[in-house]
Amino acid sequence: MSTLLTGIAASAGIAMAKAYRFIEPELTVEKIKVDQPETEVARLDGAVEKSQSELEAIREKAHKELGQEKAAIFDAHLLVLQDPELLGPIKDRIQSENVNAEFALKETADMFITMFEQMDNEYMKERAADIRDVTKRILSHLLGIHIPNPSLIAEEVIIIAEDLTPSDTAQLNPEFVKGFTTDVGGRTSHSAIMARSMEIPAVVGTKEAVASIQNGDFIIVDGLNGEVHINPTPEVVKQYEFKHSAYEAQKAEWAKLVSQPTLTKDGQRVELAANIGTPKDLKGVLDNGGEGIGLYRTEFLYMGRNELPSEEEQFEAYKAVLEGMKGKPVVVRTLDIGGDKELPYLDLPKEMNPFLGYRAIRLCLDEQSIFRTQLRSLLRASVYGNLKIMFPMIATLTEFREAKKMLEEVRQELTAEGVSVSNNIELGIMVEIPSTAVMADVFAKEVDFFSIGTNDLIQYTMAADRMNERVSYLYQPYNPAILRLVKMVVDAAHKEGKWAGMCGEMAGDEIAIPILLGLGLDEFSMSASSILKSRSLISKLTKQEMESLAKEVLLMETNEDVKQTVANAVEKNKK
Numbered sequence: 109m110s111t112l113l114t115g116i117a118a119s120a121g122i123a124m125a126k127a128y129r130f131i132e133p134e135l136t137v138e139k140i141k142v143d144q145p146e147t148e149v150a151r152l153d154g155a156v157e158k159s160q161s162e163l164e165a166i167r168e169k170a171h172k173e174l175g176q177e178k179a180a181i182f183d184a185h186l187l188v189l190q191d192p193e194l195l196g197p198i199k200d201r202i203q204s205e206n207v208n209a210e211f212a213l214k215e216t217a218d219m220f221i222t223m224f225e226q227m228d229n230e231y232m233k234e235r236a237a238d239i240r241d242v243t244k245r246i247l248s249h250l251l252g253i254h255i256p257n258p259s260l261i262a263e264e265v266i267i268i269a270e271d272l273t274p275s276d277t278a279q280l281n282p283e284f285v286k287g288f289t290t291d292v293g294g295r296t297s298h299s300a301i302m303a304r305s306m307e308i309p310a311v312v313g314t315k316e317a318v319a320s321i322q323n324g325d326f327i328i329v330d331g332l333n334g335e336v337h338i339n340p341t342p343e344v345v346k347q348y349e350f351k352h353s354a355y356e357a358q359k360a361e362w363a364k365l366v367s368q369p370t371l372t373k374d375g376q377r378v379e380l381a382a383n384i385g386t387p388k389d390l391k392g393v394l395d396n397g398g399e400g401i402g403l404y405r406t407e408f409l410y411m412g413r414n415e416l417p418s419e420e421e422q423f424e425a426y427k428a429v430l431e432g433m434k435g436k437p438v439v440v441r442t443l444d445i446g447g448d449k450e451l452p453y454l455d456l457p458k459e460m461n462p463f464l465g466y467r468a469i470r471l472c473l474d475e476q477s478i479f480r481t482q483l484r485s486l487l488r489a490s491v492y493g494n495l496k497i498m499f500p501m502i503a504t505l506t507e508f509r510e511a512k513k514m515l516e517e518v519r520q521e522l523t524a525e526g527v528s529v530s531n532n533i534e535l536g537i538m539v540e541i542p543s544t545a546v547m548a549d550v551f552a553k554e555v556d557f558f559s560i561g562t563n564d565l566i567q568y569t570m571a572a573d574r575m576n577e578r579v580s581y582l583y584q585p586y587n588p589a590i591l592r593l594v595k596m597v598v599d600a601a602h603k604e605g606k607w608a609g610m611c612g613e614m615a616g617d618e619i620a621i622p623i624l625l626g627l628g629l630d631e632f633s634m635s636a637s638s639i640l641k642s643r644s645l646i647s648k649l650t651k652q653e654m655e656s657l658a659k660e661v662l663l664m665e666t667n668e669d670v671k672q673t674v675a676n677a678v679e680k681n682k683k
């Protein structure tokens with residue numbers, strides 16, 4: 109029977125394929141007395157063998173697709189799997205207590221995990237995490253329960269999940285993963301943002317996808333309208349084939365603008381830049397005509413691994429991006445870990461409100477050696493292109509001054525070592541906390557630029573979690589409260605002769621763009637896949653008319669009034 113679910117359109121495009129449920133199964137273990145312990149030992153050996161060939165295949169794939177660093181995680185797992193210090197005590201337990209393999213495995217592994225976790229030694233803590241992963245794998249084979257692993261998918265599928273973490277999303281291979289849908293999430297959760305840069309159509313916040321979809325169901329993900337069709341009728345499939353072709357034709361039309369500058373109808377220039385998470389995203393930026401990088405989220409370099417990236421590894425990544433952009437501006441944001449972007453190996457205490465907690469610049473100013481390593485690699489890379497550095501989550505001027513001081517100290521250190529550093533690096537901040545937007549006039553005297561991070565600015569201003577679909581109705585980019593804050597920031601920058609950009613998702617939103625043009629925003633940074641569409645929209649608008657439109661909407665009362673007014677004005681302006 110055909111069923112329709114609705115959710116939030118998170119990444120544009122239409123995808124059709126079979127469902128692949130990515131859901132962690134429950135692995136429940138019972139204690140069972142056995143008569144023949146040797147059979148249990150043999151079952152354990154069989155499960156270890158299966159786990160070994162599975163891990164070797166994953167390691168091989170990770171090595172090919174993600175590089176040696178990422179593959180090293182699986183080397184560590186293989187070592188655990190072959191470790192007699194772990195397997196020996198499990199077998200002893202089976203034989204001495206006459207218990208089933210599952211029980212002996214779980215009890216023994218839990219004992220080692222607790223022991224290692226309590227040690228005051230990072231290396232041993234990492235081993236605890238490895239043992240946990242490996243135990244899960246062996247247990248799944250003993251219990252005959254399949255643990256899904258999206259990195260091993262080798263046919264076209266649509267992923268169905270409760271939620272996807274940013275590192276889950278990073279592992280998806282767009283060659284096979286044609287789309288995804290999740291029960292929870294918002295348009296600005298990081299998995300949605302990543303889906304846009306990977307150009308994987310996605311609908312999030314469908315609430316019931318996991319409950320309604322079985323493995324193998326035929327699914328259509330409509331990332332344009334936020335709809336998911338389960339086992340659609342042949343008529344619906346036909347309509348979507350048509351919609352898909354129309355969207356592809358539209359994209360081909362936009363693609364003609366790839367080498368054009370971004371100009372309004374009356375010839376005013378603005379910059380359209382891209383947001384990236386790794387050097388691998390550069391191809392998408394160049395293919396989509398990005399005029400710069402407005403936000404390089406460096407935290408992805410720190411994720412999906414077991415230890416901090418070295419200075420050398422970071423240097424290589426920053427250098428690759430700077431060289432790849434051939435002198436065009438590259439705004440690199442220093443580490444913004446926290447919120448939904450976790451680094452398990454830092455072993456930070458769990459927080460009640462991670463988005464309001466110990467994250468980004470707060471963590472960097474405290475964990476100085478992490479921050480200094482990043483600043484060293486950035487400054488070393490600065491001679492390879494047009495680098496601009498930006499600090500995230502700045503709430504007070506004191507934080508900015510402290511971070512700037514540290515940057516200067518690192519510069520002096522490098523100069524003393526005889527390392528060359530560019531002396532033309534602009535230094536800016538993300539404006540994503542309301543206190544900073546309100547104080548923009550004061551900040552503007554000390555920073556070289558602002559980049560407005562509306563993903564967080566909206567959630568903090570409206571007190572509406574950006575990841576929670578139940579309050580997504582309050583996550584209102586066009587609310588005059590947000591527009592007034594944006595205006596304060598842009599005006600403050602211009603008064604001091606500085607530039608103001610925006611790297612939150614609002615910068616690529618077709619209702620927001622006309623207003624932002626009218627407010628005088630200088631740089632719009634967005635998912636690469638939104639650039640050409642935005643360039644096409646801007647070419648149909650006149651700056652002067654957008655200025656009057658901005659004035660009008662700033663005085664409006666609600667998000668909906670603004671939305672309607674802009675939609676009408678754009679229609680009129682296009683004619």
Ligand code: PEP
Pocket residue numbers: 403405444540560561562563564565611612613
């Ligand atoms: C933002 O908050 O708008 C932003 C660009 O940063 P992030 O989405 O990484 O929090």
Ligand code: MG
Pocket residue numbers: 540561563564
């Ligand atoms: Mg942010």
